[in-house]
Amino acid sequence: MNKSGRDKTFHLFDSEKINSLKPGTVLINSSRGGVVDNFALLDRLGKYNDITAVLDVWENEPKISGELLEKVYLGTPHIAGYSLEGKVNGTKMIYDELMQIH
Secondary structure (H helix, E strand, C coil): CCCCCCCCCCCCECHHHHHCCCCCCEEEECCCHHHECHHHHHHHHHHCCCCEEEECCCCCCCCCCHHHHHHCCEECCCCHHHCHHHHHHHHHHHHHHHHHHC
């Protein structure tokens, strides 16, 4: 996530861009929470509810906006790597790759 400069991605979808989306647009964010201004998205969904939002990442994770969660079409936690199973699977994948080398 770039917070400044020419290639800034923080709030790439800011209030202006979110409000310029045509009704019926599906907005999906599975990259980084801060790419979409969550407050601006909540404002758009609260006023018009004419776009579909699917979020797998959120600003301020793990303290996400419950209000925004209620307004998105689909919201997922994006925390598979935090679970015990996720850590075990990741460790096994690394182990299996290392065993291929030797």
